[in-house]
Amino acid sequence: MLTTGHQLKAARALVGVEQADLAERSGVAVTTIRKMEWKGAETLTSGLDTIKRVQTSLEAAGVEFLNHGQPGVRLAKRTDGPRASPAHVEAQAVEARSQAASAADDAMTGMDATKQEKAERRGALTGEPAMVEKARDKGRARK
Template sequence: MLTTGNQLKAARALIGMEQQEVAVVAGVHVNTIRSMEAAGAAPIAGRAQNVQAVQRALEAAGIEFLNHGSPGVRLRSAR
């Protein structure tokens, strides 16, 4: 589950997507992505539907969200 701004930023970095690209795919404004990332290590504050849309967009691009004691991300393994 996408929970922190840093987790979002790391996910984007892994797949090489710019904020604008994620915003378009997720159907949100680029300022929404900027605000989410501005949370840093803190939990993302905002509309749950926006967070879910961003998470789904990144998962579709190959990201897997990890929350085993600490939020993280990794590329989904090829099957």
């Protein structure tokens, strides 16, 4: 449960919500949010209905309120479906890098540059440092 001004401020910062945005989402005045935060470590004295509306808005934004001995906040655990496995995330990253590499190749078509320069640019654009190093090694071998 939302209990202190510091907890409110931390919750807002955790999800990147400005005071005015939270006030609008909660249906309260921005001065109410400010006054609640000014309480600092003290217990909030706003009406229970006001506190509940602010708390509900922050929970909808992904905040979980903690009161295990002292007030705190954290991002709520996702419950909207299974999380992707590390292998799936890596496969998506590989596909994205491949698409970026193709786009970089297309953009460099007709460019007046050596293969080494093109490979370095491609690596820099796609985040493939191994490609950059490989291109540099090929360039060194030719010299």
